[in-house]
Amino acid sequence: MKNPLFIGSAVAVVTPFTDSGVNYPVLEKLVEFQIQGGTDAIVVCGTTGEASTMPDDEHIAVIKFVVEATKKRVPVIAGAGSNDTRHAIELSKAAEAVGADGLLSVTPYYNKATQKGLYGHFKVIADSVKIPVILYNVPGRTNLNINPETIQALAEIDNIIAVKECNLGQVGDVVNLCGEGFSVYSGDDNVVLPVLSMGGKGVISVMANIIPKDTHDMVAKFFAGDIKGAIRQQLQTLNLIKALFSEVNPIPVKAAVNLLGFEAGLCRMPLTELSDGNLALLRSEMKAYGLL
Template sequence: MRKPLFIGSAVALVTPFTDTGVDYQALAELIEFQIQGGSDAIVICGTTGEASTMPDEEHIAVIKYAVERVNKRIPVIAGTGSNDTRHAIELSKEAEAVGADGLLSVTPYYNKATQKGLYEHFKIIANHVQVPVILYNVPSRTNLNLNPDTIKALSEVENIIAVKECNLAQVGDVVNLCGADFSIYSGDDNTVLPLLSLGGKGVISTMANIIPKDTHNMVMRFFQGDITGAITLQLQTLNLIKALFSEVNPIPIKAAVNLLGFQAGQCRMPLTELSESNLELLRQEMRAYGLIK
């Protein structure tokens, strides 16, 4: 039986940028905040980390830095997806070479492969590396769904061990088809508990950037049998989550990280700063949650 890469909460970490590159000192502080806060894994250079705006050299340098900074304390999972299969293979090989513990690979966007194309895409990527691969199904961003039957076929590839699933409607089918040794992680902060109740192993979380302890505890309380406690935490986070997704991710979460006192910088174009009205909403919900005064 394949072991999950992690159980609990993996933070989809923001990447702190300056006008000229990556702020590695700020990145170190964010990594330490996550480890001290109880995150069970770090996803580096994912959607929330703005990997789509990072040149390959910078992309791999950030993964390497995270691996070295974490120093095996928790798993580091590198986002290496692309809509160009050859590009995804090269990024995946380089991330493995610098020490990533696993890879997160998103469904190809824009060119919209068939289900056969998706199967071949992910299979060939996995065949070029030894580390575990987590599929990432996020139809709202890619306009494409990775169907349960395709996930089942991919689960038979030895090192494809999990899916980050944003289509809650098909989670039960994926569990029934793939069995207990294939891990499913929530890709949406507002439906962590429903996914866990269907057999999920945890969440790859945006909100964990600012509430790592509560995100970790939500999952662990569920697994420890404290369902009421887990539900209480999920419900407690909902208004904060609405503020964190008032505009496209990661615009609000970067603003929230800055409000906590970290130097996350701004998002790279074409993403822009959070609007004043939504910034005030974010402040309001962070105050209500007890994160800021």
């Protein structure tokens, strides 16, 4: 039986930037906002954190900063994936060295590895560290799926303990094949309840950047047996989620964090500013939700 790194809501936190680098004072405020809001874990340098545009020294410095800022109050899970296996190993070791509690390792993108290649990629990464590894299956970004049978094989490796699953259609198969000891987290905010209903342990969330308490409470209500309350909370988030994904993540959520008063800055190129129309939609939905 593998112990989950967290049960509930983990925020895939944005990285606030200035023209010259990372805005660490704002990042510290975001960490505190999350912890005070009841977030169960913080995922740093993931997709939402724009890790793909961060050089390695900055990437690791941000992980180290968040580890120190959380002061062990919640687990810190570090994005450390790459489509170059050797690079992923280097990032994983470095994240472990600066105190990350676990790793989020994305499916290698662009290369279009076989299932055998995916197994080998994740196995050597897991073997290179002692901390837990969460697989990140996001076919919409990588054009590649980790099949349930491959996840089952990887789940037999001691420190591969979970998957962030963005392929809703295979959640049930993964749960059936891997058993209760392997954690499945929703990778999409709009289907948290369906994933929980099939045995999921929570969500790694974008919307938690702006509604950490509601995201935490939605999962907590489900596990406390208040299914109707959890469903009601999920349904209330849907229009806000649509606005948060009106353009590719993290463009809208970074704008939303800025609207809340945090100076998170702009996304790095090649991502651009949120269009005027979608910014108006986002502002409208945040007002309707009671955030503005």
